[in-house]
Amino acid sequence: MSFTITCPICGERDVYEFHFGGRDRGPPPSHDNLTIEEYLRYAQFRTTRTEAQLEWWFHSNGCGSWFTTWRNPANNREEKPQEMSNDQQ
Amino acid sequence: MRARLPEFPTQHIDRGQEISFSYLGKRMSGLGGDSVAVAMYDNGVRIFSRSLKYHRPRGLYSLDGESANTLMNIDGIPNENAEKRRLRDGMEVSAQNVRGRPDTDFYSFINWFDRFMPAGFYYRMFHRPYKLWPFFLNRIRKMAGVGTLDIHREFDDSRRFEIFLNADVAVIGGGTAGMNAALAAAGQGLRVCLFEHRAWLGGHMDWRVVEFEDEPLFERARGLAKQVEANTQIRLFTQAPVTGIWGNKLITAYQTGKDGEYFDERYIECRAKSVVVASGCIERPLVCNNNERPGVMQVNTAWRLARTYAITPGKRIVFSIGDDLGLEAALDLAELGLKVLAVADARSDKQNADLLTRLQSAGIEYLPGWAASNVKGGKHVRGVELSELNGSQTCSFKCDLLVASAGQQAVIGPLSTAGAKFRYCTETGLFQPTEMPPKMFSAGRMTGLTHPGSIDTSGTIAGLEAAAACDRDVSTNLDAARRAAAKLPGETKGCDLVYGPGIGAGRKAFICFDGDGTFKNAVQSASQGFDAPELAKRFGGFGLGPGQYQVPGQNLAMAMSNINGTPIENSQFTTVRPPLVPLTLATCVGPRHNIYKQTPLHRDQKARGGIFRNAGVWRRARYFSPDLDCRPEIRNVRENVGLLDGSSLGNFRIYGPDALRALQRVYVSNMEKSREGRCKYSAMCNETGNIVDDGVVTKVADDNYYFTTTSNRAGITIEWFRYHTRFDDWDFKLVNLTDSMGSINVAGPNARNLLQKVTKEDLSNEAFPYMAYKELIVGDGVSARCLRLGFVGELSFELHVAASHSQYVWDLLWEAGQEFKVHPFGMEAQNCLRAEKGHVIVGTESEQRVTLLDIGLGFLWDSNDTSSNKVGAPALRACENQQGRMKLVGFRVSESGVTPLDGDIVVDGNDIVGYVCTTRISESLDCSYGMALVKDGYATRGEKIRMCQALGKRHDEYTATVVPPQFYDPDGQRLRT
Structure with missing residues (x-):
């Protein structure tokens, strides 16, 4: 499967140029008073989704920056969830 | 001829x-x-x-x-x-x-035993008794199948290439619709790529001589082709079949080179902003008895043999056709002076009246509502039986050529791989797109049009729509084109004949030629429950051959709905998969099979007899002697001094106010302790505590650090730093110096004496102790970063110099080393030397199941630090006292007779409890030694463990003793002197 990712610096490019950094789940938990269960949930658990999600991508064969972009894993198109695309650009 | x-x-x-x-x-x-x-x-x-x-x-x-x-x-x-x-x-x-x-x-x-070979017979017949399967497998392979590959044949891959294109509009199909689309888009100033599988443009107009607007169709098409060829906005690829359309309009194709071109074949990948698919139609074979006898051919085949190649396709020709093109072909061949005996037309109405009149005046027998029912002749057509579709009348002709088709079927492949949905259209008799992917447009014959003007205009409309998808304002042109189209004839009635009259059980009526799938096989599949086209396709073997869906595609869909008694408009086309056209693997692979980076000292190392191996992205000298045990290289480092080209090692600079915080985040140690003039050894873990990298860090100045990584890790280090600090908004810069620097390791007891000859800097143990860092001037003023490390377990200095100075420094050291008989050493010698010392290589002595702690590097971890959120620290903490983990141990094998090998397993009875990471025979220890990862119950020092080696069918077991992994100089005296 080949699709495109839009880098905020370089524009729309082939996905081959990027490394995937996972769905955006916010900053990792602080290690202070962190239980192992909480940590494992962060480090090991992933949810598979079939709707548009915010993801981290790294432009490894390009500008070398991490950025987030919306992508729908069901069709690999860069699109926002429907309820968001109206009010949030 | x-x-x-x-x-x-x-x-x-x-x-x-x-x-x-x-x-x-x-x-x-x-x-x-x-x-x-x-x-x-x-x-x-x-x-x-x-x-x-x-x-x-x-x-x-x-x-x-x-x-x-x-x-x-x-x-x-x-x-x-x-x-x-x-x-x-x-x-x-x-x-x-x-x-x-x-x-x-x-x-x-x-051929006579077909009744013993029903649908699915390969799957059902030969697996009982199972023991006989290999015998039958061998037989079947000999009798069924296609070409035989000569594996000893030298293959020249130097004329296979690949190109990667970006286009505004890609047009698939170089018929008149495709050409009009390309010209319309190019007229908007867009960059267009046009792909045509034949060697020339024109599609099915290329050989038609009937006139439209006072011009023969072929001349019209050629005039258009000239415009396309002359248009500098259009990049034209002929002999370039499209193999698939992938996510977001990525088109793959391959092109065969014409005479005099620089390539035999080249692979094409074209990313387009919008796509016009005008892939046209191919003929739908007529399913009747013996419909694939030599001497039965498609309408366009017979027609083009005569019109394109000037060859007489047959002497006495009978037509059984399903559309006006068939009538036109019969007339045209008759006008060329060929003997056309009769034309059976599967349609009863909606024929072109003008063609019928001309057929009549040409004196050709015309049979509407008829089709071929049986082809006679053994190895070649000798006659044909034509029947009325209801079977009430039959007549025979002696002939040597039956031109047979049941009309047209759309080439749905390219659009189908792009995700378009298709549905059978009862009007046109074609599978037509009902749902198009974004920014893709279809045009031409595949949309059901047959009138030349309509086909052209549909192309123009699609080209303009594609231009609009590229943000061009084309509304005026588009309105004009749509108004023109409205005045032209629309879709034409197609032929819905499923199979010819009188096929009986359909024993010899072939739906698929490649896999010998008959109509009877389709009935058998349905009767055994494989009634959906997708199931029948597998069970009966339809469309699994090199031609894929082209011959059986639509006929299978129609036949299955006919057999199942479901409405024909609900019939389903089986999934079309790329590559749509078979292509050789060599073309996919392209010309460069072995891509690697060379160190700045590559040529020098080669000249010195280095034997090279690929190591990650690099090509590195592994041996400097034909003896692959590398004894002389090892001895020279242990007793004298050797030089190693370590340029693949990662070198980085990190600087900025938050550089230290970033280091604290990714390294497990307390990086505040890295001081100027000192090397600090540390490691990086991933989030689950597995070691991913090790190296040294030195502070060059405030907020300015220099560090090394393993060769494999260098390419991903910046990504790693940035990923783990991506929420922090810290101010630091990272520079990857790996490719811009060379590295030479001077190792051995004479290393200091050698290096001292090329620099004025005081290298004494007091001035430059173990794990110190200095910036030296060597020779005529080349600056070198010098790290006193000890990976191989001897006194050693690592010199990092600019890539362009590497050869100079190497030559300097080489000359100075002549009095010591300096010798280069390679990766293998380094591997033995470091293994004797118990120094780990990340990825060799570590893997996904083991953490930093398990391989004995726990001392690096600053476990009290929770404030800098070190990557992997919580995982390390959780498994600190965990039972049942794998541990890295050293072992010695005293038995003679068995030479341990990397990867041998550690066993306890029938259980595998670990494996050997690295093992070598040590000259200095006079035994085999190595490091193994074993379950913690087997990691006790002094215990015996059983090892097992599998060589082919033989298993050798041997016993080893668990020892600390530091075999050589355990106190580290040699690297500190």
């Missing part, structure tokens, strides 16, 4: 160029422009191959490689499609899947 028909402008042959080739050792000749199959046909070859299962004779059916009938071995390469391969001088052509010759194939008797 026989006499060809008189010259005519539709022809694509060069009568001045006679090409000689051989077929099965017999010399033949053709003309320039011929395909191999066409030239063979002209030389009288009628049986081209034998079918996969029944070994039935097969002949020239199509001209664009729609079936496996004409797969040939050409110049030693199997499975070349002779219909698509251009004839070249001296070609050697031979047949495949035959014992003997295609016309006298020994296995042809199998």
